[in-house]
Amino acid sequence: MYQLVYFPIRGRAEHIRLFFEDLKIPYESKVITFEEWGKYKPEHSGTKELPFGQLPVLRDDQLYLSQSGAIARHLARKHDKYGKTEEEKALNDMLYDMTVDIHSIYLKHIYDPNRKDKMDTFVQEAKGKLELVEKFVQRRTKSQYLVCDEPTLADYYMYEVLDILAREVKTILESYPKLQAIHAQMKSRPNIAAYLKSERRFDKPVPVSDS
Numbered sequence: 001m002y003q004l005v006y007f008p009i010r011g012r013a014e015h016i017r018l019f020f021e022d023l024k025i026p027y028e029s030k031v032i033t034f035e036e037w038g039k040y041k042p043e044h045s046g047t048k049e050l051p052f053g054q055l056p057v058l059r060d061d062q063l064y065l066s067q068s069g070a071i072a073r074h075l076a077r078k079h080d081k082y083g084k085t086e087e088e089k090a091l092n093d094m095l096y097d098m099t100v101d102i103h104s105i106y107l108k109h110i111y112d113p114n115r116k117d118k119m120d121t122f123v124q125e126a127k128g129k130l131e132l133v134e135k136f137v138q139r140r141t142k143s144q145y146l147v148c149d150e151p152t153l154a155d156y157y158m159y160e161v162l163d164i165l166a167r168e169v170k171t172i173l174e175s176y177p178k179l180q181a182i183h184a185q186m187k188s189r190p191n192i193a194a195y196l197k198s199e200r201r202f203d204k205p206v207p208v209s210d211s
């Protein structure tokens with residue numbers, strides 16, 4: 001069985017959890033608390049269990065993988081969620097990497113202690129990217145998800161990032177009907193809907209500093 005090691009947050013592992021959950025792929029979720037991390041990191045960094053000193057790490061039998069993108073792509077290849085044609089695979093990669101960029105904007109913002117004052121810049125930056133993705137996906141009106149009529153890896157990640165953006169700014173998806181529809185479709189997939197309600201889900205918002 002796969003083992004996914006991560007902190008008790010959504011962070012850089014949630015799209016991997018969503019992937020496992022939606023496809024009903026059995027996995028063990030090994031949670032390292034931030035308190036445990038202080039000891040775990042120096043003890044394991046550079047060993048096969050923690051190759052690059054950061055989480056997430058996926059264990060697949062004797063293979064220990066670091067880097068969320070490498071983990072997600074490994075799973076997508078193994079479980080046939082990369083796209084069928086060469087074009088779909090390339091677009092899946094392109095949209096996954098664009099999602100990394102949007103996620104980075106969010107992560108930079110969310111951990112900024114002065115984020116309340118910088119909301120406009122954040123919204124502008126995120127919306128600039130969303131607009132381009134919306135335009136791109138609209139041009140491919142035939143497909144129901146980002147690249148084809150079933151979810152590929154990019155959809156799990158895009159869903160997660162759209163969801164955290166909308167948690168930060170409720171109305172942020174309103175101008176993007178195609179992205180909004182993909183978000184709603186992913187959210188209502190039965191295994192995902194069940195997971196979102198389950199105890200396995202970590203969903204604590206990052207508190208806003210009052211200082």
Ligand SMILES: N[C@@H](CCC(=O)N[C@@H](CS)C(=O)NCC(=O)O)C(=O)O
Pocket residue numbers: 011012041053054055056066067068069
């Ligand atoms: N590029 C890496 C970044 C991994 C990363 O930044 N992990 C953070 C948590 S999201 C971490 O392990 N932080 C603790 C530390 O660096 O000590 C990935 O996508 O997996």
